Amino acid sequence: MELGTTWLGLPLKHPLIASASPLTGSVEAIRRVADAGASAVVLESLFEEQIDLEAMALDDLYHVGADSFAEVSSYFPETSRVYHRPEEYLDLVADARKAVDIPVIASLNGRTRGGWLDYAGKLEKAGAHALELNLYQLPHDARISGAEIERNYVEVVRTVKQAVGIPVAVxxxxFFTAPAHFLRQVAVEGGADGLVLFNRFYQPDFDPETLEIVPHLELSRSAEVRLPMTWIALLYGRVPADFGLTGGVANAQDAIKALLAGARVVxxxxxxLRHGPERIGQIVKDIQQWLVEREYRSLFEMIGSLSQKKAADPSALMRANYMKVLHSWHG
Ligand SMILES: Cc1cc2nc3c(=O)[nH]c(=O)nc-3n(C[C@H](O)[C@H](O)[C@H](O)COP(=O)(O)O)c2cc1C
Incomplete structure (x- = not known):
């Protein structure tokens, strides 16, 4: 059974890749993920704030008392976790390339069109096979319109694409008013080779005892697969980019749904994080068994087969389904 796929033009032995997380933030961890059978690894992100902080720290040597330094450094919580300095991150990319024989995808995480984007070229030089650009901004400023935010994102993607020769996933x-239109712009105008749907929105929490705002990270559950699955199914074949799904995949059933929608990778x-990277091996086996039982000859035969473009009942993904869902409740 042929489980091979391609992602951003890179051939992969199967569709399960390790997404950016603490499991991909050191060479030892990356080696473990590769040994466990991941077909590619996305490194933990290098953040715009980290790059700015480094630049400001250097600048501070010459201009004592810059307020902005204090502001940027406040983004970084006091934890035992070590954040990579930008130069160390370049070493991580180079060392990961030497340590494993699967594609190494570097990850840049930010929001503005600033000097931090120079790191795209540096990551390519350090040996990254591809880049994942994670664009994340909480649009809390009531004076900035959705159109402005979208225009900025497309420009960020375009800037990165012009700076590097390696493929770029975004x-x-x-949370966009018209995701179909916007994602198409990211691919067509920005030039993104792949779209990874979706980033999770980590809401902070209130602690009623201490009256403090506290960070709160919950690991995902299978039910979360359905949001990215639905959008990939709607856009597969209609937006000229590879689709990758992230969010909620916990077993072979979840991964199979992603692939049926049109994702090339999960x-x-x-x-x-819950069960260790070794979990990948079992999920790959289960996907393989599912395909064999249904007599598929390759993974590509099933990718996108429940997308709106190919599904027998395209309306099932639209508003008609909304009414059906509401009327399907029998208490
Ligand atoms: C602890 C933790 C750290 C993460 N760090 C990053 C990161 O550095 N960059 C990034 O793009 N995504 C990061 N993510 C998001 C994951 O890469 C992934 O896209 C998301 O968790 C959804 O996938 P999942 O449901 O399998 O967890 C992180 C997620 C977790 C749980």
């Missing part, structure tokens, strides 16, 4: 949140974090 990871985005689902990027996993939570399930691997």
């Amino acid at each position: 990871k985005l949140s689902p 990027a996993m974090a939570s399930e691997l």
